Amino acid sequence: MPYRDEMLEAIVENPYYCIVVVDKDAKVTYLSKTYCDFLNIKREDALGKHVADVIENSRMHTVVETGKEEIASLQYIRGNYMIANRIPVRIEGEVIGAVGFVLYRDTKEWMEMNAHIKELLLQLEHYREQLKAKHGVTYFLHDIIGRSQEVEYLKEQVKKVAPGDVSVLIRGESGTGKEQFAHSIHHLSNRSNQPFITVNCASIPEHLLESELFGYAEGAFTGAKKGGKPGKFQLANGGTLFLDEIGDMPINAQVKILRVLQEGEVQPIGGVETLKVDVRIIAATNQPLEELIEENKFRKDLFYRINVIQMDIPALRERQEDIHVLAKYFLHKISVRVGKRVIDIAEDVLNCLMEYDWPGNIRELENVIEFAVHMTNGNCIEMEDLPAHFHNEVGVSDKTSSLKELVEKTEKEAILKALKRTNGDKKEAAKLLELGKSSLYEKIKKYRIIVP
Ligand SMILES: Nc1ncnc2c1ncn2[C@@H]1O[C@H](COP(=O)(O)OP(=O)(O)OP(=O)(O)O)[C@@H](O)[C@H]1O
Numbered sequence: 001m002p003y004r005d006e007m008l009e010a011i012v013e014n015p016y017y018c019i020v021v022v023d024k025d026a027k028v029t030y031l032s033k034t035y036c037d038f039l040n041i042k043r044e045d046a047l048g049k050h051v052a053d054v055i056e057n058s059r060m061h062t063v064v065e066t067g068k069e070e071i072a073s074l075q076y077i078r079g080n081y082m083i084a085n086r087i088p089v090r091i092e093g094e095v096i097g098a099v100g101f102v103l104y105r106d107t108k109e110w111m112e113m114n115a116h117i118k119e120l121l122l123q124l125e126h127y128r129e130q131l132k133a134k135h136g137v138t139y140f141l142h143d144i145i146g147r148s149q150e151v152e153y154l155k156e157q158v159k160k161v162a163p164g165d166v167s168v169l170i171r172g173e174s175g176t177g178k179e180q181f182a183h184s185i186h187h188l189s190n191r192s193n194q195p196f197i198t199v200n201c202a203s204i205p206e207h208l209l210e211s212e213l214f215g216y217a218e219g220a221f222t223g224a225k226k227g228g229k230p231g232k233f234q235l236a237n238g239g240t241l242f243l244d245e246i247g248d249m250p251i252n253a254q255v256k257i258l259r260v261l262q263e264g265e266v267q268p269i270g271g272v273e274t275l276k277v278d279v280r281i282i283a284a285t286n287q288p289l290e291e292l293i294e295e296n297k298f299r300k301d302l303f304y305r306i307n308v309i310q311m312d313i314p315a316l317r318e319r320q321e322d323i324h325v326l327a328k329y330f331l332h333k334i335s336v337r338v339g340k341r342v343i344d345i346a347e348d349v350l351n352c353l354m355e356y357d358w359p360g361n362i363r364e365l366e367n368v369i370e371f372a373v374h375m376t377n378g379n380c381i382e383m384e385d386l387p388a389h390f391h392n393e394v395g396v397s398d399k400t401s402s403l404k405e406l407v408e409k410t411e412k413e414a415i416l417k418a419l420k421r422t423n424g425d426k427k428e429a430a431k432l433l434e435l436g437k438s439s440l441y442e443k444i445k446k447y448r449i450i451v452p
Helices: 003-012 033-039 060-066 107-113 115-135 149-161 178-188 206-214 251-263 289-294 300-306 321-338 347-355 361-375 401-421 426-432 437-446
Strands: 018-023 028-031 070-077 080-091 094-104 168-171 196-200 240-244 280-285 309-312
Touching: 018 033, 018 060, 028 033, 060 080, 060 094, 149 178, 149 309, 168 178, 178 196, 178 240, 178 280, 206 251, 251 300, 280 300, 289 300, 321 347, 321 361, 347 361, 401 426, 401 437, 426 437
Parallel strands: 168 280, 168 309, 196 240, 240 280
Antiparallel strands: 018 028, 018 094, 070 080, 080 094
C-alpha cells in the first residue's frame, strides 16, 4: 500500500475515534473498525444501508439534506449519550455526502477527558464561593466587560472613588450592571476584607423593611426570634451596605436610615441600647429621584446624603460598541458552563444584536445568548437560534418606535404567562423568566399588571 494510503488508514482506523461516511443518499460507504465494534455490527452488513438503519438516532442524513455541520452534538446511542461531529462533504459547492466522528463514546469518557479542566473550573468556583460567603462579593473590576468610552470612564471612576468612604449613588436602567459596579467599588476599597451586604428595598415588604435594616431585640414582637436578630446595618459593620432600588424605600424607613447615617448608630426595634455602626453606603436606582422628591416620595436630605458621587451607567443601546464583546464574553462563559462547544456568532446575528433596543440591557443579552447556546446544533450561533422576537418578521432590524412597542408587548405577555403558571408567585415567575426579582417588580409596575 502506498505511504499516503497507509497513513490515511492509520488515521481513520485509530482505536479512539468512531468514523462513519455516507453518500448523498445517506447510505453508509465507510464505517471504521472501532465504530463497528462499538455498534457490534459487521462492516459488510452496514455498507450500502441507510445510515438511520445502522446507527441509532443518527442525524447524518439530516446533515446531507441541510448541508449544515453539527458540532459537539449529543446523540443517545446504546443506552448512553455520546458526542459527535457531523460534517457535510462538498465538491464544487454541492453536497456529495457527509462524514461523522464520534468524539467521545459516552459522556463519562468526555468528562474524564475534560477532568483536568473541570477540576480547575471547580477550584475557581470553590474559591469564588468562599469569597462570596465571607464577604458577599462576587464581581471584580475585571469582570466588567466593555470597550466603549463610557465603560472605560466608569472603570476609572470606580478606581478613583473606591478608596474613600464616600457614598456613591449608581443610576441606570435595570440590568445595566449597577450591582456589579457596586461590588467592584467595595472590592477596591479599604473595606474589601469586610462584608458587602445587599438590601433590595423593592422586594422587602414595607412592614419588614425596618427589622431587616435595623434588626430587633428579643421579645420585640410576637414571633420574634430568641436572642433577637441583627439588621443589615450591623451585618455590614466595617464594610459596605448596598441599598438597591433605593427609590422604592418607604418614607418612614428613609427617615430612620438618614438618622443612622448621621449619627453612626442603630437602635434595633424593641431595643433600648443603641449600637455603633460604621458602614459605607452605595445606593442604586433606576427611578428619577428628583421627581420623587418633588412628589414628596423621597427625602431631599437623604438624597444629598447618598448622592455625594453619582455614577450613571448608560443603557446598552447607548453603547453599542459593547454589544459584540459582551455577546462573545457570554458565549464563552455559557458554553463552558453548559459543556457545549459553541465558539462563534454569525455576522448577521451580530448585526441583529446591534440593531436591537435591549430594554432589559446586559441581563437580557446574557439570557438571549444562553437561549441560543441551548438551541444551536452547530458551533456557531445562527439567526434561527435566537428567540422568536429577533426574527425579521417582527421587524427587529428596522429601528422604529413600533419595535419598542412590540418588545414591550411580548415582555408583558411573557410576564403574564409566567405569573399565571406560578399562580401569582412572583419569586417563582422571576426564576422562570430568568429575571432578577427587582426587575420583575419593576416591569409589573411598568405594565400595570394585576397579579392573579
Ligand atoms: N459590563 C458587564 N460585563 C459583564 N457582565 C455584566 C456587565 N454588566 C452587567 N453584567 C451582567 O448582567 C447581569 C445584570 O447586572 P446587575 O445585576 O449588576 O444589573 P443591575 O443594574 O443591578 O440590575 P437591576 O437594576 O435589575 O438589579 C449580571 O449577570 C451581570 O453579571
